[in-house]
Amino acid sequence: xxxxxxxxxxxxxxxxxxxxxxxxxxxxxxxxxxxxxxxxxxxxxxxxxxxxxxxxxxxxxxxxxxxxxxxxxxxxxxxxxxxxxxxxxxxxxxxxxxxxxxxxxxxxxxx
Amino acid sequence: xxxxxxxxxxxxxxxxxxxxxxxxxxxxxxxxxxxxxxxxxxxxxxxxxxxxxxxxxxxxxxxxxxxxxxxxxxxxxxxxxxxxxxxxxxxxxxxxxxxxxxxxxxxxxxxx
Numbered sequence: 001x002x003x004x005x006x007x008x009x010x011x012x013x014x015x016x017x018x019x020x021x022x023x024x025x026x027x028x029x030x031x032x033x034x035x036x037x038x039x040x041x042x043x044x045x046x047x048x049x050x051x052x053x054x055x056x057x058x059x060x061x062x063x064x065x066x067x068x069x070x071x072x073x074x075x076x077x078x079x080x081x082x083x084x085x086x087x088x089x090x091x092x093x094x095x096x097x098x099x100x101x102x103x104x105x106x107x108x109x110x111x
Numbered sequence: 112x113x114x115x116x117x118x119x120x121x122x123x124x125x126x127x128x129x130x131x132x133x134x135x136x137x138x139x140x141x142x143x144x145x146x147x148x149x150x151x152x153x154x155x156x157x158x159x160x161x162x163x164x165x166x167x168x169x170x171x172x173x174x175x176x177x178x179x180x181x182x183x184x185x186x187x188x189x190x191x192x193x194x195x196x197x198x199x200x201x202x203x204x205x206x207x208x209x210x211x212x213x214x215x216x217x218x219x220x221x222x223x
Contacts (some may be wrong), residue, residue, distance in 0.1 A: 004154075033210065033211065035213070041215075042198075042213055042215045042216060043155070043198075043213035044213075045210060045211075045212060045213075048210050056210075058210065090154050092154075092155075099145065099157035100155075100157065100211055102154030102155045102156070104154050105153075105154055
């Protein structure tokens with residue numbers, strides 16, 4: 001079975017902290033994605049990556065950056081966490097042209 | 112980029128077929144329609160996808176109209192465990208597989 005693993009299920013951080021959300025997939029997928037999900041807004045794409053060291057902005061990249069140094073790992077970085085970044089964060093991976101597999105999500109609370 | 116439109120919510124009686132519609136009137140000729148669902152507190156789960164022919168798997172059937180401007184996901188015998196938010200997605204982009212853009216989805220409630 002394909003596995004997409006997010007490093008934390010729940011996370012609480014303080015305003016202004018630098019936050020790293022890690023995602024690892026075990027199927028050698030080329031494409032990886034970070035979404036956030038908020039009530040009433042659905043899933044919104046933050047960033048995605050086609051390959052190692054390649055990234056593209058999604059619909060809401062402001063306040064976020066990403067890193068993909070190895071194919072299996074895609075990190076989402078909140079440079080200076082703010083309360084409006086409190087959300088559920090979902091990572092996904094897929095091979096080109098096939099279905100995406102999602103992690104279980106990280107519920108981040110910024111206080 | 113092609114967008115999708117789905118009703119925000121639907122109810123279905125347990126054991127009956129659930130038919131979930133999706134409009135994608137700006138879809139391009141080489142874009143696929145994907146369906147995912149998300150059960151509360153879990154990540155989305157792939158259900159089925161298609162290009163222009165109807166598709167069926169162990170979970171569901173996908174009916175795509177001839178003009179490809181709309182599609183319907185059919186759960187033939189809905190159970191309580193099918194209660195979830197269902198997302199219809201058109202795969203956008205042409206290089207390296209493209210990104211997946213999720214709309215609001217349809218919240219399906221299966222009732223006993």
